[in-house]
Amino acid sequence: MKYERIPYLASGAKYEYVGTTIQPINVPVFDYPISPRENFQRVLRDDHPLWVPTSVNDFNHTMGGELTGLSDLRFNFTERCDWTDLFGCVWEWIPSAGGSMLKPNHPPILNDITEWEKKIVWPDLSEERIKACCTEYMSKPYYHPEKMNYYDFGQGCTERLVAVLGGYTEAMLALAEEPDACREFMCALSRFHCEMLDKISKYYPTDMIMYHDDWGTERDTFFGEKMMDEIVYGPSEIIFKHVKEKGIVMLFHTCGCVKRFIPHMISLGADFVQLQARANDLKAYKEQYGDRLGFDLIMVGMSSEEIIKYLDQGVEDLGKDGGMFSTVFGGDEKILWDGMEELYCYSREYYEK
Amino acid sequence: MSKLHEIAATVENGSSKLIEGLVKEAIEEGIEASIILNDGLISAMGVIGAKFQAGEIFVPEMLVAAKTMKKGVEVLRPYLVGGSIGKHGKYIIGTVAGDLHDIGKNLIALMIESTGFEVIDLGVDVPSEKFVEAIKANPDCKVVGASALLTTAMDSMKNTVQAIINAGCKSQVKIMVGGAPITQAFADEIGADAYAPDAGAAAVKAVELAGAN
Incomplete structure (x- = not known):
């Protein structure tokens, strides 16, 4: 091992306090030989990066809700609780899952998607408030101006359809029965998202966003290619195109086994995809699509030994030539520290081979 | 196409707006309610289940077929005697x-x-x-x-x-x-x-x- 892995908060270790999507933590500071921005460009171009960047070592990372002030994110991530998003949908945070579910038995915003024009209340994109929120975030002790800026954009077309209709069953039925209304709603949503992106970018110079849209179950996609092409693709293209035109890197997140939609993600213009390793053969995807698509390997709580093994294997499977990134999601601070140390050192050694 | 085939095809296609009319027509034609249920509605769901297992259809198509079948069953319910609905408990x-x-x-x-x-x-x-x-x-x-x-x-x-x-x-x-x-x-x-x-x-x-x- 050429690079020494520094133990957690060891005497003399360099570290800093940063925000992740779900918790602020102390993370190691590395002696980068080139700037994170230059390295990231090399990652994007598959052009000899020096290390695999992460969402916290190389970026400032937050959520769209924090930058717009439109959702209630002030809850304790270790306890089960309800919260309301920017459209007024009520969610329940499940600590064991590290995510939120629509609150069961809560009345949905819409019972019929054909009523979206009458009943959807579009969130107020007050520029003054967004400016204030971005300024406040950028003045926090864990915001580091020398890093690139990244945020979770929030729910895309399918996920928002699910949220306003109160569940996947209702949304899947709507896709089958009211395709035109679903597509029109999704187009309006994407136009809203373009406006939101423009306003945030004005006050939080954005380098990358993560756009969420769950397209799969554990075993296959929710819907087939026909429904993708006729309903979901067009509205998604509106926001993807806008993001790319602004020179922002698009990281696309979807849950589930989505093998059949990888060509759609590439065609839409995703730079990176964040997929569930347990439901997808990421190594095979890298071999098949690695020249057109990058991969984000989520760093999340395991044991130190497990996370080290997982990241080493991840670099071997996904790091070839570049095109690899890691979003630090959350978990025990020491374990994440061990993961970051390993990912930086192992990837440096890997790229020097 | 026979009425039962038409009913089955309507369930398979998920045409929920058409099913009630078709089931009523079948009853008016004198087809026994239990036959409409078993050979029209339930058999169609068997086909849908097999197509889903084979990856030929996806969640929306399956849900809309099931919704169509349920609407058909509601029309049949008053005509079914002896517990054809819930026959398995x-x-x-x-x-x-x-x-x-x-x-x-x-x-x-x-x-x-x-x-x-x-x-x-x-x-x-x-x-x-x-x-x-x-x-x-x-x-x-x-x-x-x-x-x-x-x-x-x-x-x-x-x-x-x-x-x-x-x-x-x-x-x-x-x-x-x-x-x-x-x-x-x-x-x-x-x-x-x-x-x-x-x-x-x-x-x-x-x-x-x-x-x-």
Whole structure:
């Protein structure tokens, strides 16, 4: 091992306090030989990066809700609780899952998607408030101006359809029965998202966003290619195109086994995809699509030994030539520290081979 | 195309707005309600289940077919004598405690209902005691299904199965389990009677278990 892995908060270790999507933590500071921005460009171009960047070592990372002030994110991530998003949908945070579910038995915003024009209340994109929120975030002790800026954009077309209709069953039925209304709603949503992106970018110079849209179950996609092409693709293209035109890197997140939609993600213009390793053969995807698509390997709580093994294997499977990134999601601070140390050192050694 | 074929095709296509009219026409033509149910509606859902298992159709198509069938059954209900609906008895289903996922559970409930069970859906995040309570309250329930998507809910599924066994309900019901992290080996390990990998297989297995019980 050429690079020494520094133990957690060891005497003399360099570290800093940063925000992740779900918790602020102390993370190691590395002696980068080139700037994170230059390295990231090399990652994007598959052009000899020096290390695999992460969402916290190389970026400032937050959520769209924090930058717009439109959702209630002030809850304790270790306890089960309800919260309301920017459209007024009520969610329940499940600590064991590290995510939120629509609150069961809560009345949905819409019972019929054909009523979206009458009943959807579009969130107020007050520029003054967004400016204030971005300024406040950028003045926090864990915001580091020398890093690139990244945020979770929030729910895309399918996920928002699910949220306003109160569940996947209702949304899947709507896709089958009211395709035109679903597509029109999704187009309006994407136009809203373009406006939101423009306003945030004005006050939080954005380098990358993560756009969420769950397209799969554990075993296959929710819907087939026909429904993708006729309903979901067009509205998604509106926001993807806008993001790319602004020179922002698009990281696309979807849950589930989505093998059949990888060509759609590439065609839409995703730079990176964040997929569930347990439901997808990421190594095979890298071999098949690695020249057109990058991969984000989520760093999340395991044991130190497990996370080290997982990241080493991840670099071997996904790091070839570049095109690899890691979003630090959350978990025990020491374990994440061990993961970051390993990912930086192992990837440096890997790229020097 | 015969009226029964037309009804079956309408269910398969998920044309929920047309099904009520077609079922009424079939009744007016003098076709027995039980024949409309079995050879028109239920047989179509068998085809849908097989297509879903084969990856030829997806969740929306399956849901809309099930919705169409249910609308057809509602029209038939007054004409059915002798319990054609619910002929296999009751089927209690729920997502186990600690898990809020319901799409898989809902799909299975729809498919199971389409095969002739009366489904009692306990919802999501269901404590093991609630499963036991529901089984005891429904002595004509022959099969119970527990679903989970999260790996973290697997312990909860094990507890649910154990609670049903410990409460002495095994002489009354067979236990089916399923969901993304669940395997046949896990089902065997926790003492479940059956595992089904998807909704189509679950429907077939439920009928088999009800017959055996």
